Amino acid sequence: MKNKPSFFFILFFAFLLVMPFLGNDYSNDWVVKTIIFSIFAVSLELLVGTTGLICFGQAAFFGVGAYATVLLTSQFPDSSVWFLVGSSIFSAAVLALFIGALSLRTKGVYFIMVTLAFAQMVYYVIHDTPLGGGTDGIYLSSKPMLFLDYGLSNSTVFYFFTVACLFASLVFLGVLLRSRFGHALVGIRINENRMSAVGYDTYFYKLTVFVISGGIAGLAGFLYAIKDGFVNPELLSWHHSGAVLIMIILGGLGHLRGAVIGAFAFALLEEIFRSEALFGPLSKHWHLGLGLAIILCVALLPKGLISIPSQWRIRLMGPSGSAGVSESINGEKS
Amino acid sequence: MDYSTFLIQSLNAIQYGLLLFLVASGLSLIFGIMGVINLAHGSFYMIGAYLAFGLAPIVSDIFGGGFIATLVFGVIASAVFGYLLEWAFFSYLYTRDHLQQVLMTYGLILVFEEIRSLLIGDEVHGVKPPTWLEGSIPLTDVMVYPTYRLFISAMCIALAIGMYLVFTKTKLGMMIRAGSVNREMTQSLGINIKFLYRVVFAAGVAIAAFAGMVAAPVSSVYPGMGGGILIICFVVVVIGGIGSIKGALVASLLIGFVDTFGKVALPEAAGVLVYVLMAVILLWKPNGLFKAGT
């Protein structure tokens, strides 16, 4: 099937548009939360899957976007939603510029450690200084209006607004990845030395994608702050950064739809492992199941869930039947 | 700040720094020699602390031993554990890329935390220092300095000297250094590199666990203690340079001082100062202060 991405996304968005009428309050909450995490995951996929930059601090941008929303709402109570969205994205992007400029001076393992450390630094700034309101978090005083009488405090309006944000992010990234800029990123992932030898300023490209990725994570943070009406420093914890990394590996690196699938799969795994119906008293220790699932997934399914169809195809029809070959040569697919 | 306060705070700083050094050096070694980034290293520290808590009654009841005996048992137990863990899990990570190593060891952290939760529970526990170390040394008319903390520093220094001697003066140390520079060559010389790696890993685990055991009376034993020290260790490694023991020592002490005096001078920014230090050093030396293998 040539147009896998489009097919998947058509189906996916149809499902999302229909869900509010099928589900109840709780399932809608769950879907909205997972869509927000999909946006978060997609932002990281841009860094890890496309450009090969393993950032272990993405939660910092998410958290800053969320906190910016709450802090600005209390300072400017009647601000428009576009002002808030813009400011969240902007503040996250500025932070990404600062962290990226310093971290991108390092490579490989150092980069992983440094991004983790910087995210931790932002966590402490929010956790300990008066800027962030302390360990217990702060409240969103009001949710912004969208147009006419409809505001984001209306959960149905908010649901569709979130879906629209996911759609917009995916379209934006799809276009970005098909552009020359996007191809340059893939080139950097495959062989950075060659790219710079050919004349690309790889540092500039990496920094730019880092900032874009941070901004999108900030958007996810904005949505999360509106959804819960409450932000807390734990949003910036490294466990959160770890979780989103797991999501994109679970789904499959190198594909935008992998990030989305991964976010949903991770959320489902969490529901399953936390379910008392299935695990009884062990459900308290759901991290155990999650940890084992992560280890098994990375060990057995390194290309993620998205590779399952092609793996089955290989098993059934033999190696010549694999569509996976063309995928890996082209590098990035949506 | 008067002289006696400065002295006490410096002692605090050194003690904290030395403890960090023990844990961070294991992390740095394992990466420098085997090329594996191990997020679960903090968990070994936690395991050590819980061993101190859990083994103490067993050792005293069955063997009639005290604190030192518990330490010895704990170190042996963690070395064996490390050996088996390398054989069962970590040896499969050498050929994988960094992202997979990061994620698999992250999964391992979750597994360790939950197993601990299942076996021992989630309460916070105190561990008593041995009675012969319980006293304090008077330093000012009001303030005394706990003897046990001096003991911690002394133990860390002893271990550090021991590590240095093993690395530079013994055949095993020579093999380890050779293996870190060129694995294949070392193997072709007839040295069993698999066994070597296993030993290094077990040693790294044992050292981190030892640090946890020794620190337990001072820091308490609580869930999540592994995560906290892991991230600071990362900062140590970034500042000091991967694979460099000298770097780990310098960086740990630096962090010890910045953190301790920072808490006093700027209590609100205390948590952040260490990272600011890291940022500053990164600007100047992106690969850390010292090169690998020093």
Next chain:
Amino acid sequence: MKFNQKKILVALTSLYVGIASAQNTTKLKVGLMLPYSGTYASLGNAIENGFQLYVQEQGGKIGGREIEFVKVDDESEPSKATDNINKLIKRDNVDLVVGSVHSGVAMAMAKVAKDTGTLLIVPNAGADAITGAMCAKNIYRTSFTNWQPGYAMGEQAAKNGVKKVITVTWKYAAGEESVKGFKEAFTKNGGTISKELTVPFPNVEFQSLLTEIAAAKPDAVYAFFAGAGAVKFVKDYAAAGLNRSIPLYGPGFLTDGTLEAQGAAANGMLTTLHYADGLNNKRDAAFRLAYAKAYKMQPDVYAVQGYDAAQLLAIGLNATKGDVSKKAEFEDAILKAKIDSPRGTITISKAHNPIQDIYLREVVGKENKFKSVASKSLADPARGCNL
């Protein structure tokens, strides 16, 4: 193939959710959102024990309805609190929620309760805002505000002739509010706070702070810590030799449930709390006996608060004949009631927080012995509440 996978996922989720929400009987569904793991696990268990004890004493029924419990472990994590309480309210369809211990968790719970109108009874978390700026007709508390014990201790310290105090606490809402309460009373009575030291929560590295305290030589130290942090602080304080010359004051959390671990280090410490050992009232004696029989251990202030949460619920439901939605009658009954609590008789303020005596206790052996009443019928000022 992806098509089928997606469809199956949708079906499964909807089915599961549908099943979970189809249960609606005349049993009263009580959602217990407490820490069953982590630093505060023992507090969570004590609260549930107290609550269950009262329910059993009433024959398993409150307001004429049988009780069904749905429990969630909040892990003392404010970041998961909204999700957890949403699960109870929207997926499990509980009639009311009881919880929690950690102030940050309770704040998130209060917000959801306020938005959904669900009845919430807080059996511990002392965040002032819950019966202050965030107060609501459907939110009640049977424990305290962080301000109350702190204020009482401030008055007591001034009475003892103390002039200069250094405060130490974790940097989170509970600690800061407790210190604020102390400061208010202490400075009103002529004292001064020379330094306010903080440690990030839940850090327990106190060494550098103790050094600072020793150098500054105040008349006394006021500290707020709870659980394991309290154990460590009191022990470290004594190990540094400070307890010989600088008395350590604090709210009761510093010594409640921790004396076994603190040992001799806590001897003679003065604390203030709305409960104590050796209170001479019949209700407390009966309560302690019944609790020890049922759970094979002595109750603490947390068990009392859980017990009283059930009492409060009973008073309200008896007036509304078991109907949780009759909020006005529920509130009416509670505000008029004199609750016969093991800690003494208490009433509930207009902001829905207990008005109670705060006792001065002294650590004697393994008990926090009642010494005197530090503050009679102390009501929290409920700043910001419009009820």
